[in-house]
Amino acid sequence: xxxxxxxxxxxxxxxxxxxxxxxxxxxxxxxxxxxxxxxxxxxxxxxxxxxxxxxxxxxxxxxxxxxxxxxxxxxxxxxxxxxxxxxxxxxxxxxxxxxxxxxxxxxxxxxxxxxxxxxxxxxxxxxxxxxxxxxxxxxxxxxxxxxxxxxxxxxxxxxxxxxxxxxxxxxxxxxxxxxxxxxxxxxxxxxxxxxxxxxxxxxxxxxxxxxxxxxxxxxxxxxxxxxxxxxxxxxxxxxxxxxxxxxxxxxxxxxxxxxxxxxxxxxxxxxxxxxxxxxxxxxxxxxxxxxxxxxxxxxxxxxxxxxxxxxxxxxxxxxxxxxxxxxxxxxxxxxxxxxxxxxxxxxxxxxxxxxxxxxxxxxxxxxxxxxxxxxxxxxxxxxxxxxxxxxxxxxxxxxxxxxxxxxxxxxxxxxxxxxxxxxxxxxxxxxxxxxxxxxxxxxxxxxxxxxxxx
Amino acid sequence: xxxxxxxxxxxxxxxxxxxxxxxxxxxxxxxxxxxxxxxxxxxxxxxxxxxxxxxxxxxxxxxxxxxxxxxxxxxxxxxxxxxxxxxxxxxxxxxxxxxxxxxxxxxxxxxxxxxxxxxxxxxxxxxxxxxxxxxxxxxxxxxxxxxxxxxxxxxxxxxxxxxxxxxxxxxxxxxxxxxxxxxxxxxxxxxxxxxxxxxxxxxxxxxxxxxxxxxxxxxxxxxxxxxxxxxxxxxxxxxxxxxxxxxxxxxxxxxxxxxxxxxxxxxxxxxxxxxxxxxxxxxxxxxxxxxxxxxxxxxxxxxxxxxxxxxxxxxxxxxxxxxxxxxxxxxxxxxxxxxxxxxxxxxxxxxxxxxxxxxxxxxxxxxxxxxxxxxxxxxxxxxxxxxxxxxxxxxxxxxxxxxxxxxxxxxxxxxxxxxxxxxxxxxxx
Numbered sequence: 001x002x003x004x005x006x007x008x009x010x011x012x013x014x015x016x017x018x019x020x021x022x023x024x025x026x027x028x029x030x031x032x033x034x035x036x037x038x039x040x041x042x043x044x045x046x047x048x049x050x051x052x053x054x055x056x057x058x059x060x061x062x063x064x065x066x067x068x069x070x071x072x073x074x075x076x077x078x079x080x081x082x083x084x085x086x087x088x089x090x091x092x093x094x095x096x097x098x099x100x101x102x103x104x105x106x107x108x109x110x111x112x113x114x115x116x117x118x119x120x121x122x123x124x125x126x127x128x129x130x131x132x133x134x135x136x137x138x139x140x141x142x143x144x145x146x147x148x149x150x151x152x153x154x155x156x157x158x159x160x161x162x163x164x165x166x167x168x169x170x171x172x173x174x175x176x177x178x179x180x181x182x183x184x185x186x187x188x189x190x191x192x193x194x195x196x197x198x199x200x201x202x203x204x205x206x207x208x209x210x211x212x213x214x215x216x217x218x219x220x221x222x223x224x225x226x227x228x229x230x231x232x233x234x235x236x237x238x239x240x241x242x243x244x245x246x247x248x249x250x251x252x253x254x255x256x257x258x259x260x261x262x263x264x265x266x267x268x269x270x271x272x273x274x275x276x277x278x279x280x281x282x283x284x285x286x287x288x289x290x291x292x293x294x295x296x297x298x299x300x301x302x303x304x305x306x307x308x309x310x311x312x313x314x315x316x317x318x319x320x321x322x323x324x325x326x327x328x329x330x331x332x333x334x335x336x337x338x339x340x341x342x343x344x345x346x347x348x349x350x351x352x353x354x355x356x357x358x359x360x361x362x363x364x365x366x367x368x369x370x371x372x373x374x375x376x377x378x379x380x381x382x383x384x385x386x387x388x389x390x391x392x393x394x395x396x397x398x399x400x401x402x403x404x405x406x407x408x409x410x411x412x413x414x415x416x417x418x419x420x421x422x423x424x425x426x427x428x429x430x431x432x433x434x435x436x437x438x439x440x441x442x443x444x445x446x447x448x449x450x451x452x453x454x
Numbered sequence: 455x456x457x458x459x460x461x462x463x464x465x466x467x468x469x470x471x472x473x474x475x476x477x478x479x480x481x482x483x484x485x486x487x488x489x490x491x492x493x494x495x496x497x498x499x500x501x502x503x504x505x506x507x508x509x510x511x512x513x514x515x516x517x518x519x520x521x522x523x524x525x526x527x528x529x530x531x532x533x534x535x536x537x538x539x540x541x542x543x544x545x546x547x548x549x550x551x552x553x554x555x556x557x558x559x560x561x562x563x564x565x566x567x568x569x570x571x572x573x574x575x576x577x578x579x580x581x582x583x584x585x586x587x588x589x590x591x592x593x594x595x596x597x598x599x600x601x602x603x604x605x606x607x608x609x610x611x612x613x614x615x616x617x618x619x620x621x622x623x624x625x626x627x628x629x630x631x632x633x634x635x636x637x638x639x640x641x642x643x644x645x646x647x648x649x650x651x652x653x654x655x656x657x658x659x660x661x662x663x664x665x666x667x668x669x670x671x672x673x674x675x676x677x678x679x680x681x682x683x684x685x686x687x688x689x690x691x692x693x694x695x696x697x698x699x700x701x702x703x704x705x706x707x708x709x710x711x712x713x714x715x716x717x718x719x720x721x722x723x724x725x726x727x728x729x730x731x732x733x734x735x736x737x738x739x740x741x742x743x744x745x746x747x748x749x750x751x752x753x754x755x756x757x758x759x760x761x762x763x764x765x766x767x768x769x770x771x772x773x774x775x776x777x778x779x780x781x782x783x784x785x786x787x788x789x790x791x792x793x794x795x796x797x798x799x800x801x802x803x804x805x806x807x808x809x810x811x812x813x814x815x816x817x818x819x820x821x822x823x824x825x826x827x828x829x830x831x832x833x834x835x836x837x838x839x840x841x842x843x844x845x846x847x848x849x850x851x852x853x854x855x856x857x858x859x860x861x862x863x864x865x866x867x868x869x870x871x872x873x874x875x876x877x878x879x880x881x882x883x
Contacts, residue, residue: 325582386569389572389598391569415575416572416574
């Protein structure tokens with residue numbers, strides 16, 4: 001008997017086990033579907049193994065290291081002398097975090113009776129896919145398929161990622177040894193976080209952004225705070241620098257991503273793909289073939305795991321007949337620099353451009369008690385609201401734990417909260433959340449802890 | 455993508471009901487091609503396409519009500535044909551999707567500051583599930599917030615309005631979750647006989663406008679009605695005398711133009727009847743123009759086309775205009791200016807087949823005159839009962855502005871004019 005001739009019938013076949021794929025598989029299983037999850041590696045995908053989680057682990061480790069060097073410590077009466085660090089051990093710790101999370105996902109997958117198949121899948125026709133794995137080839141006949149194959153680093157003409165001289169962000173995170181100097185090309189949050197990470201461990205970092213500004217769509221005042229922080233850590237920044245002009249090596253390029261769809265034989269099934277290679281989907285995550293869905297980076301949208309996770313739930317629910325759509329009002333973005341930056345919804349400029357007449361509120365961290373007790377006075381809360389009904393439209397936070405605080409603003413925007421709503425509720429004092437309160441009250445012209453303008 | 459929003463079609467118009475789309479998604483459309491019929495307060499208006507391109511999406515379906523500024527339809531114009539990315543980018547772009555959806559690609563509108571529909575995520579989720587367009591839901595909360603209950607109520611209403619689901623693009627398995635049909639039949643313990651179901655129809659279109667208008671008028675205005683009868687012989691013979699001459703000039707002379715011609719000097723004489731009451735400022739506004747509304751039956755209901763500046767028109771002009779207006783009202787082809795702004799309304803009850811009635815004032819006017827059918831009646835004249843062609847009159851008036859004595863004087867003077875129409879010659883320019 002040839003293994004390849006065996007056809008297994010499944011309700012739902014999920015290709016890719018990143019945060020999009022495994023969440024889709026679990027949700028479909030929760031809804032009573034028989035699910036097979038296919039991935040060449042262990043569950044977790046880029047996010048867990050190469051991207052978000054390793055990067056955040058290293059960022060928080062290096063943040064602690066950086067804090068031991070600050071003069072503020074001495075002012076607090078702490079003498080941390082002879083602080084040293086071991087990059088290899090830091091890497092091992094990072095890996096332990098990853099391993100623990102992977103194990104957690106593995107248990108969830110198994111606990112939901114999802115069959116996990118190691119291999120790479122592609123479509124034979126609109127009802128069947130072949131999965132090539134180390135144990136041979138399997139044929140799956142599916143009722144529904146969810147494609148969650150993610151994306152890889154976009155190729156750069158004339159350069160190839162060798163992992164030594166020219167690196168993807170993921171390759172940079174597993175450098176066995178720290179280079180003395182590192183050039184980074186890019187202007188997105190990944191480029192900024194890599195610059196922060198390597199600068200903290202003493203690498204001489206040069207950051208080259210292709211355009212005039214870093215982080216497109218972020219409030220310029222917030223951006224200035226972030227750039228000042230980078231400069232303070234010794235990061236040299238050059239704007240309007242084409243990648244070809246960056247000659248230093250090693251070079252990390254964070255220059256966008258390319259959906260992993262080419263090997264899926266989508267043309268054989270008639271699944272429509274955009275010019276950039278992303279699978280075209282509707283708000284219910286359906287591709288042009290109604291029983292085939294796609295979620296996350298492979299759709300060519302913004303590469304954020306949070307988006308993939310939500311889309312995964314939408315796809316799994318939609319294929320069981322629920323009428324659901326992916327339609328969040330706002331997408332939070334967090335940048336783990338020092339100071340940390342987080343933003344959600346409109347900036348003042350975007351809101352005005354969209355036709356709102358707006359009011360803005362601003363509160364500096366230097367006037368927040370909790371920020372001072374944390375020894376972090378560099379930052380601000382910026383709020384944008386509709387002038388007419390004072391409904392919150394956007395928020396930008398710069399400062400410690402901005403990434404955790406931003407969800408308060410996201411919830412407020414999604415709920416249609418007004419500045420008055422924000423100013424009426426109670427805040428634990430002293431707390432960083434109070435910057436949102438004061439920002440809202442500033443927009444209302446009655447912030448207590450700063451003096452009124454003019 | 456280019457969006458087309460419901461424009462302001464005329465004075466005081468805030469919303470319109472989409473009567474019929476003449477295009478569908480995917481159609482190629484030419485500039486100025488008629489694309490949709492909408493029904494405003496009074497008129498059915500045909501809206502031409504502002505662009506040449508392809509119809510991407512129709513946002514407000516047949517039978518739904520759109521407010522001014524609501525996006526009715528989205529076009530793909532040649533310039534942006536390739537940009538038709540599906541909605542995944544909505545949230546991903548980091549800006550509010552609902553906000554994005556109503557932002558046209560052109561420069562932002564400066565006329566009115568934008569507002570988003572305030573609805574919590576759970577409400578939006580339910581709305582999508584039930585196929586409800588949140589923009590269409592009237593919020594029950596004073597701050598414009600749409601609640602779960604509002605969405606359910608709207609969906610319930612829509613279900614009553616049409617038994618067909620209005621939500622396209624359902625996944626194939628939608629049928630699995632379709633709820634069982636509501637049980638209309640009582641449990642077995644009761645009689646097997648099915649109760650007779652009354653038919654319920656939502657108030658829509660013109661009927662809804664009439665209902666709202668009448669409700670408003672009846673609610674605000676303390677109505678009083680004065681009745682009288684007028685001898686119509688002189689009027690009838692005047693009409694008979696003028697009719698052939700008018701016909702030669704292509705105009706059919708009915709009683710309405712004659713009555714209007716007689717009414718205008720009367721309104722000048724009694725300015726209180728050509729007035730309105732500013733309810734907020736508590737002021738009487740005496741109108742200097744004489745726009746006569748003519749209550750007209752159309753297949754869908756009552757319409758009041760307006761003969762503008764009746765005081766400046768000859769009898770023949772009045773007649774030809776009235777003919778055009780009445781015909782236009784029946785065909786629902788009149789434009790909004792032809793259906794609004796009247797200062798006094800004349801209701802020819804006779805033309806509807808009745809002999810008389812108590813008319814409801816066309817708010818914000820203060821009086822309305824109903825004229826009944828000319829009929830031979832027994833009248834006592836100089837002690838003898840004789841047959842005369844009589845025409846019943848009913849004058850409803852706003853008792854806040856007009857008193858019974860004034861109404862009596864108005865009717866008496868009108869009678870005098872109708873019975874002696876040659877008096878018109880005295881004031882003729």
